[in-house]
Amino acid sequence: xxxxxxxxxxxxxxxxxxxxxxxxxxxxxxxxxxxxxxxxxxxxxxxxxxxxxxxxxxxxxxxxxxxxxxxxxxxxxxxxxxxxxxxxxxxxxxxxxxxxxxxxxxxxxxxxxxxxxxxxxxxxxxxxxxxxxxxxxxxxxxxxxxxxxxxxxxxxxxxxxxxxxxxxxxxxxxxxxxxxxxxxxxxxxxxxxxxxxxxxxxxxxxxxxxxxxxxxxxxxxxxxxxxxxxxxxxxxxxxxxxxxxxxxxxxxxxxxxxxxxxxxxxxxxxxxxxxxxxxxxxxxxxxxxxxxxxxxxxxxxxxxxxxxxxxxxxxxxxxxxxxxxxxxxxxxxxxxxxxxxxxxxxxxxxxxxxxx
Amino acid sequence: xxxxxxxxxxxxxxxxxxxxxxxxxxxxxxxxxxxxxxxxxxxxxxxxxxxxxxxxxxxxxxxxxxxxxxxxxxxxxxxxxxxxxxxxxxxxxxxxxxxxxxxxxxxxxxxxxxxxxxxxxxxxxxxxxxxxxxxxxxxxxxxxxxxxxxxxxxxxxxxxxxxxxxxxxxxxxxxxxxxxxxxxxxxxxxxxxxxxxxxxxxxxxxxxxxxxxxxxxxxxxxxxxxxxxxxxxxxxxxxxxxxxx
Numbered sequence: 099x100x101x102x103x104x105x106x107x108x109x110x111x112x113x114x115x116x117x118x119x120x121x122x123x124x125x126x127x128x129x130x131x132x133x134x135x136x137x138x139x140x141x142x143x144x145x146x147x148x149x150x151x152x153x154x155x156x157x158x159x160x161x162x163x164x165x166x167x168x169x170x171x172x173x174x175x176x177x178x179x180x181x182x183x184x185x186x187x188x189x190x191x192x193x194x195x196x197x198x199x200x201x202x203x204x205x206x207x208x209x210x211x212x213x214x215x216x217x218x219x220x221x222x223x224x225x226x227x228x229x230x231x232x233x234x235x236x237x238x239x240x241x242x243x244x245x246x247x248x249x250x251x252x253x254x255x256x257x258x259x260x261x262x263x264x265x266x267x268x269x270x271x272x273x274x275x276x277x278x279x280x281x282x283x284x285x286x287x288x289x290x291x292x293x294x295x296x297x298x299x300x301x302x303x304x305x306x307x308x309x310x311x312x313x314x315x316x317x318x319x320x321x322x323x324x325x326x327x328x329x330x331x332x333x334x335x336x337x338x339x340x341x342x343x344x345x346x347x348x349x350x351x352x353x354x355x356x357x358x359x360x361x362x363x364x365x366x367x368x369x370x371x372x373x374x375x376x377x378x379x380x381x382x383x384x385x386x387x388x389x390x391x392x393x394x395x396x397x398x399x400x401x402x403x404x405x406x407x408x409x410x411x412x413x414x415x416x417x418x419x420x421x422x423x424x425x426x427x428x429x430x431x432x433x434x435x436x437x438x439x440x441x442x443x444x445x446x447x448x449x450x451x452x453x454x
Numbered sequence: 455x456x457x458x459x460x461x462x463x464x465x466x467x468x469x470x471x472x473x474x475x476x477x478x479x480x481x482x483x484x485x486x487x488x489x490x491x492x493x494x495x496x497x498x499x500x501x502x503x504x505x506x507x508x509x510x511x512x513x514x515x516x517x518x519x520x521x522x523x524x525x526x527x528x529x530x531x532x533x534x535x536x537x538x539x540x541x542x543x544x545x546x547x548x549x550x551x552x553x554x555x556x557x558x559x560x561x562x563x564x565x566x567x568x569x570x571x572x573x574x575x576x577x578x579x580x581x582x583x584x585x586x587x588x589x590x591x592x593x594x595x596x597x598x599x600x601x602x603x604x605x606x607x608x609x610x611x612x613x614x615x616x617x618x619x620x621x622x623x624x625x626x627x628x629x630x631x632x633x634x635x636x637x638x639x640x641x642x643x644x645x646x647x648x649x650x651x652x653x654x655x656x657x658x659x660x661x662x663x664x665x666x667x668x669x670x671x672x673x674x675x676x677x678x679x680x681x682x683x684x685x686x687x688x689x690x691x692x693x694x695x696x697x698x699x
Binding site: 099100101104105107108109364367368369370371372373374377448449 | 506509511512532534535536537538539540542544546550552553554555559562563566567593
């Protein structure tokens with residue numbers, strides 16, 4: 099500890115540069131993680147809120163809930179242990195009829211048609227009733243200037259909807275969700291008030307005992323991975339992050355190794371004097387840890403600072419678990435990088451320190 | 455007088471290709487307390503081999519080394535390392551100072567490694583004796599060659615070893631500085647009852663030695679009298695008295 103600290107103190111510039119590299123890389127990694135996590139959760143926030151185990155669609159919908167239609171008989175035929183809820187799902191483009199330029203006020207959204215007592219309804223609004231065209235919308239819509247009591251229109255329909263509440267963390271495939279009664283949803287979906295009693299799927303909390311043959315069930319995780327682009331995006335980000343951590347370990351390992359090689363003769367003298375390999379090796383490892391710790395700390399601080407300023411603009415989500423895993427990985431790989439140098443220390447021959 | 459380090463029947467063989475080279479012929483050597491012993495010899499004569507075997511950095515092919523009357527050369531690497539740390543002080547050519555520690559921290563390092571208490575009184579004594587008190591918060595590269603070697607002596611003495619190895623301690627110094635350093639080394643050897651073994655190329659430094667050994671082709675022999683070498687030598691002897699007075 100003593101040696102490691104004193105050297106950091108003495109060669110400030112050298113180590114500051116190394117720390118700067120660690121800061122930049124760790125900043126990039128944490129930032130990317132937050133971004134990937136933010137993007138992934140904006141795909142799945144609404145689904146996570148269901149807290150469901152299984153999702154039932156029709157077999158011929160080919161994983162696509164928007165192409166799945168079923169009626170009351172399918173709902174009744176789905177025997178479960180637990181609770182189930184009907185869900186009508188369809189994309190919509192909403193607009194503000196009061197806007198100067200209606201085209202500028204368009205927003206992509208998803209209409210969720212649900213029963214008023216369904217567990218899909220955001221729990222904080224249990225006292226509000228979804229009837230007629232009264233809807234609860236995701237708070238993303240707030241950014242467009244809507245308030246409670248405001249109305250919005252929808253492309254391809256003359257219906258207008260009244261906002262009675264703003265829910266949080268209810269986005270689906272990055273677009274805000276609009277909760278409405280199944281009847282209002284069917285009216286929108288089929289463009290008529292005289293609509294068939296159809297919906298898209300059944301959300302199940304619990305186990306499915308029996309399923310009509312025309313239906314298929316997915317675990318919630320499996321369903322999420324069928325969302326267009328979700329798996330590809332998560333995979334891309336994960337690979338980038340893993341590689342960045344590996345690169346950091348390599349860069350750090352190489353830096354420490356070069357520094358160690360530079361000090362070969364000094365270590366030789368120290369070994370001749372009877373200072374053990376263990377002490378010198380430990381000092382190399384401690385130094386590596388100190389560099390990583392400094393770098394990561396600043397990297398994390400920068401990330402949270404960025405998050406504070408940018409979270410409105412970009413999907414930025416902090417996930418302590420991911421951060422801990424990445425931090426552990428940083429330390430672990432840096433340790434392996436440092437081991438190269440320890441190996442080099444072991445090989446230094448104290449004989450060379452004396453005479454020539 | 456107490457023998458501090460002894461070599462009994464030591465030889466050292468090296469393999470060079472298929473040939474066995476005997477770098478050190480059978481050697482017996484004793485250094486008693488309060489003795490400053492000079493070792494001279496041309497390069498490649500076996501000086502380094504002699505010193506490294508004495509210091510436990512390599513094993514003799516035959517024979518043994520005793521340190522403070524106890525077996526030393528037979529111990530394993532770890533134990534030898536530990537004993538070197540406690541019982542041997544090193545003063546090396548390029549100085550044994552660590553570049554990123556101040557002079558004071560060089561001493562404290564020993565306490566950190568052995569998890570012992572800093573001996574402040576003894577450190578101050580040493581600094582005073584070696585006249586490095588004003589340098590104690592400086593880094594080695596801020597010191598002159600002489601100051602560096604004086605600090606190196608302080609470091610070698612700080613942990614109170616019984617034996618001191620000095621390998622070309624004056625190599626980078628001018629004559630006056632060199633005399634000063636060797637004189638200090640001789641004085642401390644006497645005062646603290648150490649055995650100091652100094653390898654040197656510099657015949658002038660042998661003035662201060664109690665015994666002088668010569669190694670030629672792996673054979674160690676004591677030089678019984680200081681043979682009158684040449685004019686330079688006589689001139690230097692006058693210098694010595696000038697420095698001494």
